[in-house]
Amino acid sequence: MNKAFEQTVVFKGTTAAELFDIFLDSEKHTEIHNGAEARISKEVGGKFSLLNGNLTGKNLLIIPNRMIVQSWRGNVWEKDDPHSILSLIFSNIKGGAQIQMVHAFTPDQFDELWKEVYWDPIRKYLKKKL
Secondary structure (H helix, E strand, O other): OOOEEEEEEEEEOOOHHHHHHHHHOHHHHHHHOOOOOOEEOOOOOOEEEEOOOOEEEEEEEEEOOOEEEEEEEEOOOOOOOOOEEEEEEEEEEOOEEEEEEEEEOOOOOHHHHHHHHHHHHHHHHHHHHO
């Protein structure tokens, strides 16, 4: 398990609010993953299930349009593996928006998977909206 990794990702032609919404809107989250079901509570303490139930967790902190902190658990993780903690900070920048992400206590390959599983699909989703 990784202790933690960080990534900062820039998205052109969008806003922090739009990116924030993708992470907490079940329909949009499902769409970025080509129909893999997402059920997401928008409330602190609320639970979520992503990618047809392969990832589950709980919202620990939500600051609307600015920050999301969640606990995550993969269905293939070992029983004694800790829940991972995901922190996403959304901000507007010139020409678009960015996400600063810190993800702690994840399987080793997670830092590489984020591009494939989240960043590229979000870019594709945003392109379709233009």
